[in-house]
Amino acid sequence: MPVINSIAAMEEEMTAWRRDFHMHPELAYQETRTAGIVAEKLKSWGIEVKTEIGKTGVVGVIRGAGDGPSIGLRADMDALPMDEHNDTPWKSRTAGVMHACGHDGHTTMLLGAAKYLAETRNFAGTVNVIFQPAEEGFAGAKAMIDDGLFRDFPCDQVYGLHNWPQMPAGSIAAVPGPIMAAADKFDITIRGKGAHGAMPHNGVDPVVIGAQIVTALQSLVSRTTDPIRTAVISVTMFKAGNAYNVIPDHAVLSGTVRTFDGRVQDRIEAGMKSIAEGIATGMGGRAEVDYRRGYPATVNHARETELARSVAAGVVGAENVRxxxxxxxxxxxxxFMLQEKPGCYLWLGGGGGAPSENVHHPQYDFNDAILPIGASVLARLVEDLQPKR
Ligand SMILES: [Zn+2]
Ligand SMILES: [Zn+2]
Structure with a gap:
């Protein structure tokens, strides 16, 4: 059971949609053109549509034959604030904005699946096709959830798909457990007392306090984190002073924390505060920690991942499921969606499509050859997991 025939027949049409989205990229929460096209196409295929969920998000509801569970399929629509360095006829027409992560392709694949599912309705229950804004750093998924996504469109399971240029085109990875990290930011402000550089005993040196804190923070990874689990703490900025002979009165340390496990994340956040405050106080100063949680870790649910794998194997062959x-x-x-609902985030190999194999690169481009594969996987998730009775 390879790529669905009628979806394969849509390859040219889908490629045209994808390239049109690519020519007109839009930044987070400004995806009005994209959302408008998505809503219009869904409606033209007889799909119920609600717009402006989480500002620019769109949901289409496709009802199958008879009662059954409901499944959510999600694509992201936003582009990145960067210039494109490709020279294709469909390169970005908006300076400083580029679809460099392939969300143009994700939107197109979900549209292709929606068109097929609306025409065939060869499943029981309901499919909610979810087109979200602002994946790139502005938590569009959370904005949609906060705006009632799962209240208004109940989903028993959710699935999402991201193109993965480092994997060969047509291969798929669906891995249970944590697959992408939580990304947090911190700023530690250390307050001391300024003094002449030659007379340190008259002050409290925030640079020396900061240096101790930088070193001690690494013990949160090596001594506080269970060695079977993992974490990264990187102090990427250390800002203090502006003269050779003046001890400054404050210093600021900033950086990023990456974790896969909520308990590890909690312990690092608490440990960072006690280390920074304890060291600063012990040395006569003060420290304030501003710890800001970003996206949580992406954790695939075991059962749904197994289901997704078997569906993917049906489309691309078991040998291509990595x-x-x-x-x-x-x-x-x-x-954020996987915190609310069981589901799986799949990676779809897309190698060989452009000069750069890296997303977020000015010479990246989505590989159009995988459009029918991704759309077929999304459609089969529905048909295989919600068979018509
Ligand atoms: Zn990205
Ligand atoms: Zn992306």
Whole structure:
């Protein structure tokens, strides 16, 4: 059971949609053109549509034959604030904005699946096709959830798909457990007392306090975190002073924390506060920690991942469903949906489509050859998991 024939027949049409989205990229929460096209197409296929969920999000509801569970399929619509360095006829027409993560392709694949499902309705229950804004750093998934996404469109399971240029086109990875990290930010402000650089005994040196804190923070990874689990703490900025002979009165340390496990994350946040405050106080100063949680870890649910794997194997062949894929320390806001509902976030191999194999690169481009594969996987998730009775 490879790519669905009638979806394969839509390849040219889907490629045209994808390239049109690519030419007209839109930043987080400004996806009005994209959302408008999505809503219009869904309506033209007889799908009920609600717009402006989480500002620019769109949901289409496709009802199958008879009662059954409901499934949510999600795509993201936003682009990145960067210039494109490709020279294709469909390159970005908006300076400083580019679809460099393939969300143009994700939106297109979900549209393709929606069109097929609306025409065939060969499943029981309901499908909610979810087009979200602002995946790139602005938590559009959370905005939709906060705006009543799962209240108004109940979903028993949710699935999302991201193109993965480092994997060969047509391969798929669905890995249970944590696959992408939680990404948090912190600023530690250390207050001391300024003094002449030659007379340190008259002050409290925030640079020396900061240096102790930088070193001690690493013990949160090596001594506080269970060695079987993992974490990264990187102090990426250390700002203090502006003269050779003046001890400044304050210093600021900033950086990022990446974790896969909520308990590890809690312990690091608490430990960072006690280390910074304890060291600063012990040395005669003060420290204030501003710890800001970003996207949570993306954690695939075991049962749904197994289901997704068997569906994917049906489309691309079991030999192309990869088991050997390592998690990445990157982050993804589908994590908010997976906190609410069981589901799986799949990676769809897309290698070979453009000069750059890296997303977020000015010479990246979505590989159109995988459009029918992704759309077929999304459609089969519905038909295989919600068979008509
Ligand atoms: Zn991205
Ligand atoms: Zn992305």
């Amino acid at each position: 088991q050997d894929v390592e998690p990445t320390m990157g982050a993804e806001d589908f994590s």
